[in-house]
Amino acid sequence: MATVDKSKVPWWVSNLIVPLVNLTLALFVSGLFIFIAGENPYEAVKLIIYGSFGYIEGFAYTLYYTTNFIFTGLAFAVAFHCRLFNIGGEGQAYIGGLGVFLVAINFSFLPVPIVWFLAVGGAVVFGAAWAFIPAYLQATRGSHVVITTIMFNFIAASLMVFLLVDVIRDTTQMGPHTVALPKEQWFPSFEDFAALLGIKIRYSPLNISFLLAIVASVFVWFLVWKTRWGYEMRAVGHNTQAAIYAGISPYKNIIIAMCISGGLAGLLGVNEILGVHHKIVAGFPAGYGFTGIAVALMGRNHPIGIFPAAFLFGILYQGGSEVTFDMPNITRYMFVAVQGVIILFSGALENLFRPQIENFFVNRLNLKANA
Amino acid sequence: MVSPILELKNINKSFGHVHANKNINLTINKGTIHGIIGENGAGKSTLMSIVFGLYKANSGTIKVNGKEINLRSPKDSIVNGIGMVHQHFMLVENFTVLENIILGFEGELVFGKNFVKAKKDLKNLCDTYKLNIDLNSIISDLSVGFRQRVEILKSLYRGAEILILDEPTGVLTPQEVDELFKILRSLNEEGKTIVLITHKLIEIMDLTSQVSVMRQGEMVGHIKTKDTNKEQLAEMMVGRSVLLRLDKSEVKTGDVVFKVEDLTVKDDLDVTRVKNVNLEICAGEILGLAGVTGNGQTELLEALSGIRKVESGEIYLDGKKISDSQNFLNPRELKEKGLAHVPEDRQRMGLVTDFKAYENLIFGYHDQQPFSKSSILNNKDIISHSKTIMEEYDVRPQSPNLITSNFSGGNQQKIILSRELNEKPKVLLVGQPTRGVDIGAIEFIHQRLIDMRDRGAAILLVSVELDEVLSLSDRIAVMFDGKIVGEKENKNVTDRELGLLMAGVV
Numbered sequence: 001m002a003t004v005d006k007s008k009v010p011w012w013v014s015n016l017i018v019p020l021v022n023l024t025l026a027l028f029v030s031g032l033f034i035f036i037a038g039e040n041p042y043e044a045v046k047l048i049i050y051g052s053f054g055y056i057e058g059f060a061y062t063l064y065y066t067t068n069f070i071f072t073g074l075a076f077a078v079a080f081h082c083r084l085f086n087i088g089g090e091g092q093a094y095i096g097g098l099g100v101f102l103v104a105i106n107f108s109f110l111p112v113p114i115v116w117f118l119a120v121g122g123a124v125v126f127g128a129a130w131a132f133i134p135a136y137l138q139a140t141r142g143s144h145v146v147i148t149t150i151m152f153n154f155i156a157a158s159l160m161v162f163l164l165v166d167v168i169r170d171t172t173q174m175g176p177h178t179v180a181l182p183k184e185q186w187f188p189s190f191e192d193f194a195a196l197l198g199i200k201i202r203y204s205p206l207n208i209s210f211l212l213a214i215v216a217s218v219f220v221w222f223l224v225w226k227t228r229w230g231y232e233m234r235a236v237g238h239n240t241q242a243a244i245y246a247g248i249s250p251y252k253n254i255i256i257a258m259c260i261s262g263g264l265a266g267l268l269g270v271n272e273i274l275g276v277h278h279k280i281v282a283g284f285p286a287g288y289g290f291t292g293i294a295v296a297l298m299g300r301n302h303p304i305g306i307f308p309a310a311f312l313f314g315i316l317y318q319g320g321s322e323v324t325f326d327m328p329n330i331t332r333y334m335f336v337a338v339q340g341v342i343i344l345f346s347g348a349l350e351n352l353f354r355p356q357i358e359n360f361f362v363n364r365l366n367l368k369a370n371a
Numbered sequence: 372m373v374s375p376i377l378e379l380k381n382i383n384k385s386f387g388h389v390h391a392n393k394n395i396n397l398t399i400n401k402g403t404i405h406g407i408i409g410e411n412g413a414g415k416s417t418l419m420s421i422v423f424g425l426y427k428a429n430s431g432t433i434k435v436n437g438k439e440i441n442l443r444s445p446k447d448s449i450v451n452g453i454g455m456v457h458q459h460f461m462l463v464e465n466f467t468v469l470e471n472i473i474l475g476f477e478g479e480l481v482f483g484k485n486f487v488k489a490k491k492d493l494k495n496l497c498d499t500y501k502l503n504i505d506l507n508s509i510i511s512d513l514s515v516g517f518r519q520r521v522e523i524l525k526s527l528y529r530g531a532e533i534l535i536l537d538e539p540t541g542v543l544t545p546q547e548v549d550e551l552f553k554i555l556r557s558l559n560e561e562g563k564t565i566v567l568i569t570h571k572l573i574e575i576m577d578l579t580s581q582v583s584v585m586r587q588g589e590m591v592g593h594i595k596t597k598d599t600n601k602e603q604l605a606e607m608m609v610g611r612s613v614l615l616r617l618d619k620s621e622v623k624t625g626d627v628v629f630k631v632e633d634l635t636v637k638d639d640l641d642v643t644r645v646k647n648v649n650l651e652i653c654a655g656e657i658l659g660l661a662g663v664t665g666n667g668q669t670e671l672l673e674a675l676s677g678i679r680k681v682e683s684g685e686i687y688l689d690g691k692k693i694s695d696s697q698n699f700l701n702p703r704e705l706k707e708k709g710l711a712h713v714p715e716d717r718q719r720m721g722l723v724t725d726f727k728a729y730e731n732l733i734f735g736y737h738d739q740q741p742f743s744k745s746s747i748l749n750n751k752d753i754i755s756h757s758k759t760i761m762e763e764y765d766v767r768p769q770s771p772n773l774i775t776s777n778f779s780g781g782n783q784q785k786i787i788l789s790r791e792l793n794e795k796p797k798v799l800l801v802g803q804p805t806r807g808v809d810i811g812a813i814e815f816i817h818q819r820l821i822d823m824r825d826r827g828a829a830i831l832l833v834s835v836e837l838d839e840v841l842s843l844s845d846r847i848a849v850m851f852d853g854k855i856v857g858e859k860e861n862k863n864v865t866d867r868e869l870g871l872l873m874a875g876v877v
Contacts (some may be wrong), residue, residue: 246702
């Protein structure tokens, strides 16, 4: 196989065509699964589309999932620009949620917008702090962040269970969760806005955190490509030797990149605590941290790519639950497998067809140029 | 009656535009120690890698014992009795000697009969050749000299009749070198053929019976060792190529701006690479530092530019101490003080090849005005600055948005050079400025360096290209084995004189 001259590959081939081909393949394989399970794949696709777009609450759910995936996808992407594989989004989100709750409950005497502002800060600081320890170990001791962050997911989960059972549990209830935050602190939800316009809709978890996700996307874009920090992080990521030559400290940048990454993952806690549960419930990150890795890879670690990738996973989450509801042969776990296939094709097997596709287009363009 | 064991005919090998081996003919006789000598980049290692099946020649034939063979991989050459000990050892560090040697030749799934037999055979080999290796020791516990013996043993166990050693003494202490030579002699007495690749004349004179000299990809001569001497070999090695002539005005030196006192530097493996080096460079002069690669120039440059820690000694800039073993400035602080550095290895150190050209054109200066203000990059100014200097330094293509790896080697070098020279440094450290660069760019780069010198910069030029050192420098120092072994005004210095110094003869 001839190697492709990267400079001749048009951007839309590597950034649009390749992901689309991978996605199509993943959907095809998923269709096979559904077919084997004894259901009609075409009907399943129709259900997914109906479930995620067909009615207003369904669409709101889609955007709610999208919000979470944007946060965790951005988190992974920032660290990845410094060539750090932050698998710890799950744990950082969990601890970030703790930050949100502690700030909100302890500063409830302040005006609500200020509490919100501080709670977002709490999410960032707690998430960043949880990422700081693996970052420090990587920078000074060379302990690989993949190992440490994944361990820190377990530590975070255990720590939170301990806190929720023994320290901050709502003692009037049986379940492992805290007391609810005062109602005025709850983030305005989508149905609140609809009600303002005089439209009455049923409950959905979508809330103004979605806007925060858009702000975070712009922030990441600006940070990575428009600031000295992003520039230095990318330099360390691409060529550590060269960074040292230019007087850029790898040590400092590993820590900065991981902390920003952890902070972004922590924002998931804002959506879940201020927007949805209004208290900490055990296990609220629910795998968003891991799926965020696939979102970032599919979105090529760029906010402009992460947004549609997150939206796609939102559709799958929401549409998937609709499918499992209506098709008795498709269990919830079947749909987890479908998501797995998509992660496989767009993440792990991302380069499976890339050379062929790029070759094809480069040759076509050459022919055109010669003709 | 001597019979040829290995014959090479018209071997050609190119890497891209570089013609590494041109029509090489070589005959090695059975039972001899044959030396192959040449400067860095003469094509010795490439040639031997072809013989060992690591590279495939573009054309030419290879015969072993008179039979033409087709080498597709090292496996083929091992079958044909060719063994190679590389400059960098190919050993699994956490395996024992025994495990390393049988690796790939285990011959059974569960270690048993073959394993025991291998152990016995190896014991015999060790005894025959007085290798004195404990088969059960872990590689990472062994010294470099012993690791090399393991490599030799590995080749012998696999049935090597021809043993190729690529710069075997580069990593050894003098005592280890003596031991190695003893082993090589005893191998030779037992009838093995040995090919020794080196750039050290002393080793050739000591050990070999035949010597072939390579220069710039060509074989320039075969000669019996006893019919020649070091001086003649040095001359053959360096050759008498036409110097690139430059318009160079008379040197007008100013005060000493850069001074190195008694500098000692260690490398990452804690080996002392730079030994008590003293240098002085005045404003408006170029000091050329000649020497064969691996004699401490890399570590010296890294220490001077703040990348590597100074073990002992002091460095002064403008009469002020900038570095010693306790306090040192980092590369960024040195840049602010007017010290620029063009590193030896542009892709490993000088550039982030995945970056766009404009990002590399500010690399290291990215935190200075007007490129960034309070941590935010000012892309408009960066791009317009990039366009200007790309035009000034004739970087082609002149597109600041192109990814750097898409530029040719010469243009990548111009990117680095334009970045470093544009800051008008007081002191400029330059390592291998024209390595792998086409002729046109070489002239351009040389002219720019001369311009810098005329503008009053103090320049340290480190190069393994003797021609380059001779045509650019006002003074020349030669580095060998971490020490400055000679320093001369660049008047009536011959390349032969320098060649002898570089080979550590005088």
